C-alpha cells in the first residue's frame with residue numbers, strides 16, 4: 074500500500090473544525106484506494122503567534138517542506154488585525170507560499186446545479202459557470218522589491234511597492250512569467266482549451282512584459298486558444314457573462330481580486346477549494362474562504378471547501394485521481410441528498426452543522 | 439448671461455456621435471438657464487494619432503487647460519492597439535489627466551428603476567444600488583517611478599512598475615493620499631455619510647500608508663462613517679450585496695477595476711458618466727464606456743452616458759446645479775417614455791438610434 078505524509082495546518086477560527094472533517098474524509102477515501110497517510114498537525118497563523126510569537130514557525134515550514142502535501146484550514150482574526158506586518162497571520166501565509174515556492178495558484182469557480190440559487194446572479198447567467206483562475210502566487214507586487222516606507226524628494230512620507238515580472242525563476246521572488254504561463258496552458262489544455270490572459274498592458278510595463286512572454290509561450294501550445302483582456306474589462310465580463318471564460322491566467326494581485334470576484338459569482342464560497350503548486354516539492358491546498366471568527370467553535374462552518382481541497386490535494390498533489398474522484402462524488406451525493414450548512418441553506422433542504430456534514434460525506438465516500 | 443468655454447474631445451469610434459448629442463443638450467439646457475457656451479473641438483486619441491502623430495497634441499492640452507471644462511467622448515480602437523506605448527490612444531488619456539491634474543475620479547454606479555432588468559444580478563440584489571467610486575487618478579502604479587523594462591541581477595529581462603503614495607502633492611505624479619481622501623469624505627458627506635476605503639493593507643506597504651492617511655484625514659470628518667475593506671473582499675462584496683456601499687475611495691489601479699465592476703453591476707454601462715476633478719482648473723468629464731469601434735458610425739450608440747457626463751460637467755465643473763438637474767430629469771423622462779438604444783433595449787420599449795435618442799432628450803430638457 075502507498076503511504077504519504079500530509080502536513081495539516083488547522084490555523085485559526087473555523088480552521089480546526091474544517092480540517093478535522095477533511096482529515097477523516099482523506100483517511101477513508103485513501104484507505105479505500107490502498108493509500109495510507111501520516112498526518113502531522115503544525116501551528117500556523119494567529120494560533121502560532123499566540124503559541125510561539127511568529128505566524129509561521131520554522132518547524133512548521135520545515136515539516137511542510139518534508140511532507141508530500143500541505144492542507145491548510147484558514148488563518149487570521151480580529152485579534153491580530155492590528156499587528157505589525159511581520160506579526161500578521163497573513164504574513165505567515167505569504168511566507169509559507171514563498172517557502173514552498175508554490176507559484177501557481179489554481180482557483181476553480183464552479184456553479185453546481187444543486188447550488189445555482191445561491192448566486193446573486195440571475196439563474197441563466199450563473200448556471201453552468203465553470204472558470205479556473207490560474208494566479209501567479211510568489212511574484213509581482215506581493216514580493217517585488219524595493220518596497221517599504223520612506224521619504225520622497227520633498228521630504229514627504231511615502232509608502233511604496235514594486236510590481237515586477239521577469240521571464241523565469243531568478244534568485245529573488247519578484248519574477249517568472251514563463252513558468253506560470255506553462256501551468257496555465259497545461260491547465261487550459263486539460264479543460265476546454267481556452268486561455269484568457271488578464272493584464273493591464275495598456276498602462277503598465279510589467280503587464281506589457283507579461284503579455285509578451287505569454288504570447289511567446291503560446292507557441293508551445295498551438296492547440297490552446299489564447300486571448301488577452303484588460304483587468305478592468307475582466308472584472309466587468311465576470312459579472313456580465315462569466316460563462317465566456319474557461320481558464321484565466323493573471324498576476325498575483327489581479328488574481329487575488331478576480332479569483333475572489335469569480336468565486337462570489339458562484340454564490341457559495343463555502344464550497345470552493347484551491348491548490349497552490351510549485352515545480353517540485355509539496356503543494357499547498359486550502360479552502361478559499363477565511364477563518365470566519367464569528368462562527369468559530371459553533372459547529373456551523375461549511376467543511377466542503379476544505380474537503381474539496383483535500384480532493385485537489387489527491388489529484389494535483391499526489392496524482393491519486395481515483396481517491397480524488399471518490400471525494401468529489403461524495404460531496405455531490407451529500408448535496409443531492411439535501412444536506413446543507415447554513416451558508417448554502419435554502420428552503421426544503423436539511424440544515425446540518427459542520428460535523429454532521431462531515432459524517433454525511435463519509436457515508437458517500 | 440453667463441458664458442463658459444468648453445473643450446470638446448470627440449475622440450474615436452462612437453465618440454463623435456455621442457459628443458454631438460451631448461453638445462446639443464448642453465446648449466439647450468444652458469440657454470434655458472441663461473448660460474452660453476463657447477465650444478471648441480480638438481483632436482485626441484487615435485484620431486489625433488492619424489492627424490498629427492501623437493495621441494494628445496500640445497494644442498489640445500493647451501485648449502483644454504484654458505477652458506472651463508472638458509467633455510471627452512471615447513478613445514481607442516483596434517487600429518492603434520499594437521502601437522508602442524507612447525503612441526497609444528490610452529497614453530493620450532493618461533497625459534490629459536496628468537496635464538489637467540484631475541486627481542479625483544468620481545464614478546457613480548446607479549441602478550435606475552427603469553433599467554433594473556438590464557443587470558445580470560437578481561432584481562432584489564440590483565434594485566436601489568447607488569454607489570459612488572472615488573478613484574485616485576493621477577498617482578499610484580499608473581504614474582509611479584521607476585518603471586520600464588530592464589534586466590535583473592541574473593541578466594533576465596524584466597518589466598516593472600512602482601506603486602507609490604505620499605501624503606500630499608509633491609513635484610512628481612506618484613503621490614497624494616490626503617487630498618483624494620478629502621474629496622472622498624466631502625463626497626460621502628453629500629451622499630449618505632458612509633465611506634469605505636479599499637486597500638490591500640494586509641500585504642502592501644503602499645496600502646498601509648494609504649490607510650494610515652485616510653484614518654488621519656477622517657478626524658476632519660467626524661460626521662462621516664469610515665470603514666476599510668481589502669480589495670479582494672470588495673470585489674466580492676460588490677457582487678454579493680452592492681447595496682451595502684455608499685461611497686468607496688481607492689487607489690488608481692484598484693479604482694480602475696472596482697469602478698468597472700460596479701458599473702457592470704448596474705447592467706447598463708451605456709448610461710454611466712464620470713467626472714475627473716483637480717484642486718483648481720477645468721474638470722474632465724467622460725462616459726465610462728469605450729469607443730465601441732464595432733458600432734461606430736452606425737447611429738447605434740447610446741449617448742446617455744455622455745449626456746449625463748455633461749450634467750456632471752454642469753454640476754461639479756461649473757457649479758450650475760439647475761442646468762444639471764434639467765439634463766438629469768430629461769434623461770429620466772426619456773427613459774420613462776420608453777425610448778431605448780439597443781444596449782438597454784427590452785421588449786415593450788421603443789428602439790431608437792443615437793440621434794433620435796438625442797432628439798428625445800432635447801424635447802424634455
Ligand SMILES: CC(C)[C@H](C(=O)O)[C@@H](O)C(=O)O
Nearest residue numbers: 163164166167329640641670
Ligand atoms: C490573506 C491574503 C494575504 C491572501 C492574499 O492576498 O493572497 C488571500 O487574500 C488569498 O487570496 O489567499
Ligand SMILES: CC(C)[C@H](C(=O)O)[C@@H](O)C(=O)O
Nearest residue numbers: 275276305528529531532694
Ligand atoms: C483606457 C485606460 C488607460 C483607462 C484607465 O485604466 O484608467 C480606462 O480603463 C479608464 O478607466 O478610464
